[in-house]
Amino acid sequence: MFLVRKYAIDKQSGQLLLDWAKPYENFVYIKERDIAVFLSKGSKKNELSGELVARKDFAHSDDLIQKMVRLIKEEFHHFEQVLEIMHSRGIEYQNVRAGRYAKGMMKEVRTHEPATLIDKLIVGAFIEARSCERFAKLAPYLDDELKKFYISLLRSEARHYQDYLTLAQAISVTDIGDRVAHFAAVEAQLISSKDQDFKFHSGAPVIAACI
């Protein structure tokens, strides 16, 4: 959502995106946590309330909008699906601090355009691809409902990482292979080195942290 707002649309359209995110943001950050109300069909979530107008000064606006809006929609939907499952299993929603993973890669993002955008898209691709891999690895160990759900998620993640990479290459005038290789090395370090914090994208768990 940040990338679409920063590069592809004007301020007015940006407000439509912010409005779209508002119920989710309120739920997570302002802690308006009536799950039943949040999940009720009439609550009008996951709908953009108008047409986004592409900025003409960026050649890839339309492509970025089209791919990212679909991705955002799916991620919001996944969030609701997770809440539904948690609700049905009597698990309370709690805020969780972000691990080191995404931050560790964002540190490597170059600070001039269009390199910043290209690198951020590559980072996005790694986050999605790693989710895809971990959902696949975990699915066989879960009960039927979660197994099915994880497999549906990994299918989306596989599409998401390809969307990010396709965008990165379309925007870059040179081959992005060297940047992908760079982030692959950084990412490998983050997922394989010891990590005290046990999260979906964490490194090798330190046993005491998992108990």
Ligand SMILES: [Fe+2]
């Ligand atoms: Fe995703």
